[in-house]
Amino acid sequence: MLMVxxxxxxxxxxxxxLLLVASGTGASQTTKRxxxxxxxxxxxxxxxxxxxxxxxxxEELLSALPxxxxxxxxxxIAPRLRQLLYQADLHWTAGTVILMCxxxxxxxxxxxxWRTGSVFFGMIAGILLGFTPIFFVLFKRxxxxxxxxxxxxxxxxxxVNAMRAGHSLNSSLDLVAQEVLNPLGGEFRICFDxxxxxxxxxxxxxxLVSRVPLQDLKMVVTAILIQKESGGNLAEVLDKVxxxxxxxxxxxxxxxxxxxQGRMTGWVLSFLPVVLGCALYMINPQGISLLWKRQIGxxxxxxxxxxxxxxxxxxxxxxxxxx
Numbered sequence: 310m311l312m313v314x315x316x317x318x319x320x321x322x323x324x325x326x327l328l329l330v331a332s333g334t335g336a337s338q339t340t341k342r343x344x345x346x347x348x349x350x351x352x353x354x355x356x357x358x359x360x361x362x363x364x365x366x367x368e369e370l371l372s373a374l375p376x377x378x379x380x381x382x383x384x385x386i387a388p389r390l391r392q393l394l395y396q397a398d399l400h401w402t403a404g405t406v407i408l409m410c411x412x413x414x415x416x417x418x419x420x421x422x423w424r425t426g427s428v429f430f431g432m433i434a435g436i437l438l439g440f441t442p443i444f445f446v447l448f449k450r451x452x453x454x455x456x457x458x459x460x461x462x463x464x465x466x467x468x469v470n471a472m473r474a475g476h477s478l479n480s481s482l483d484l485v486a487q488e489v490l491n492p493l494g495g496e497f498r499i500c501f502d503x504x505x506x507x508x509x510x511x512x513x514x515x516x517l518v519s520r521v522p523l524q525d526l527k528m529v530v531t532a533i534l535i536q537k538e539s540g541g542n543l544a545e546v547l548d549k550v551x552x553x554x555x556x557x558x559x560x561x562x563x564x565x566x567x568x569x570q571g572r573m574t575g576w577v578l579s580f581l582p583v584v585l586g587c588a589l590y591m592i593n594p595q596g597i598s599l600l601w602k603r604q605i606g607x608x609x610x611x612x613x614x615x616x617x618x619x620x621x622x623x624x625x626x627x628x629x630x631x632x
Contacts, residue, residue: 397449414439575624
């Protein structure tokens, strides 16, 4: 039965990988055509064939296992995972995340199936726990973005004061990179270095937004790029943007205060059946095991699980308000 669980997991992983490959096929074909044109141009000017070892040295190591590294390079799933890991400030590889997900899926699924004899509950537990590493990465990413948002108004004030004192936009970016702590200081340092290396301001700003896709930062970048094209007092524009961001923070805090009871109710109602079921199993395993040993109990568990998920999603939709 362990082989069944492993095969199902591999099937789900294969389908997900094929979908990701299908979504990136257009970009891959465009890249191949571009590389063909470049190789033709280089071969016309330089008769010396390129060294194949050069491309091998440029390939990024996505996993310590050579086989898994080659698979990740072919599936093109690594760029998305690598971007998530960078945004979460985690020094992991894409292969590490995938192996952690596989381990978190197989071991709980096998243990629950061995204990209860139910393939369904083993699969459900394996799927839920298998995504735990991804949830952790997303959690760290959200914390880093929240800290970035808190630092942004102060950074804008620093840029405004620097430009009013006579500094240029590039100098004010350098000042923010030196004075503000990470993560905002590090991201602005990268943006400043990209401009020094010859990239245009628009390209460097778009790269900053792609690394930190926050609505407040998009407002700042849009204001800077519009001022670059049309002119005007950039210091005054950034000062107003900082005011708008602070007002959004104030409104978000008010919304969280008013929806705190609803969010707590959602958490309690979502986890109370699971915690109560585990407690009853520890107290009287024979009594609660009737739920998965009889057909009517299995049907009730299906209905309870679906109802619990639907109720949690409805509560989440009610308490989450866009600001």
